Amino acid sequence: MPRRQQPTARQQRLGAELRKLREAAGLKGRDAAALLGTDSAQVSQIEAGLAGLSEERLCRIAAHYTCSDEELVEALAAMAGNRTRGWWEEYRGRLPTPYLDLAELEHHSSYRWDADFLHIPGLLQTEEYARALFSYVNPEFPAEEVDRRVEHRMRRKVIIERTDPIPYETVIHEAALRINVGSREATRAQLARVLELSEADHVTVRLIPFAQEGFAGAGSAMVYAGGPLPRLDTVVRDGPHGTVFVDAEAQLGRFRTLFRKVRAASLEQDRSRDFIRRLAKEL
Structure with a gap:
């Protein structure tokens, strides 16, 4: 070859x-x-x-x-x-390589865990929320560059919206739900979208409220993609110098433990939905 x-x-x-x-x-x-x-x-x-x-x-x-x-x-x-050249290849040379690598990783994943504390996880974001986020973080980008990134993020949601979706679980902190990334109306629509997706059988959304005692895991934000075997799992983390893909066995074990601790600090799914509904009514 x-x-x-x-x-x-x-x-x-x-x-x-x-x-x-x-x-x-x-x-x-x-x-x-x-x-x-x-x-x-x-x-x-x-x-x-x-x-x-x-x-x-x-x-x-x-x-x-x-x-x-x-x-x-x-x-x-x-x-x-498996040499699949998926939809993400359309963006090669048009978006940074980690964007494509993440989409490919998700495509082949057996399940997905997210933990996020300042933003709504990408797979749950509305187009308006994602656009406000990309525009703020990269104010120098021309409109067409923001459009590409938003479009790519929206297409990534196929893994939880297709006819054979993968199991998806996310833990979100109350802070992420309260921050108005865009307008108040956009935030209200974003909360409605989170609630809508949480009703799917394969999606679990849990919330950590500000009032939760003993939670010190705000630095544990992660994307955890399950492989065909635990040894082939991958953790994706965003840092100040770019996206990092973690696959060392010892580190995977550490992140599995961290996610379980974050999950243990969260409300059950029904209580999480009730909490999000109350937040939406406050807007």
């Missing part, structure tokens, strides 16, 4: 998992190359996500690495074989 110029986060993740298998087997890159009848450069490119490989060849590699985890091998083989 030809060398990729810019591998996606998913392709890089597959390569990284293969590197972990090789290292667990105690093999150097040159050892793996000899087993596969190729050279060290090719192995390096595969592990960097710069070169693809077939499902059959991946299974051969796993056998050479004496990997006995059949579920993991099957999941990695599926990643290697």
Whole structure:
């Protein structure tokens, strides 16, 4: 397969998992190359996500690495074989790469958790709310650039709005619901949208009120995307220097624990809905 110029986060993740298998087997890159009848450069490119490989060849590699985890091998083989070029590819070169990587990650996710404390999570945002947010954060952007970002965010909602949606759970702090990102009318419409989506069987919305005691997790905002196996989960976090995709097993365990703690601090879904309705009436 030809060398990729810019591998996606998913392709890089597959390569990284293969590197972990090789290292667990105690093999150097040159050892793996000899087993596969190729050279060290090719192995390096595969592990960097710069070169693809077939499902059959991946299974051969796993056998050479004496990997006995059949579920993991099957999941990695599926990643290697699935070369879907989804709707997000329309934005390549038009939006930053992390936007595309997030959409691809969501497309392949088995479930999704969100925790947010200052803004409504992206999958629940109305178009007007998203536009006000992008316009404020990036005031120098021309209107067409804001339009692209809003359009992309609205299209990402397909994972919870399609006929076979993934399970989605989000924990939102009261602060995020009270901040008028746009107009008062836009905020009221946004709360109505959150309530509407929360009625779906596959969507769970929980609220943390200001009055909640013992909650110190406001720095735990995250997007948690479930993979085919817990080892292949991914956490996405926005930082001052851009978007970070976290996939180290120890870190995944830490974020799973953090989400459970945040969830434990929230109201049950019915009480959360009642709380949001009361907030909406105050506007």
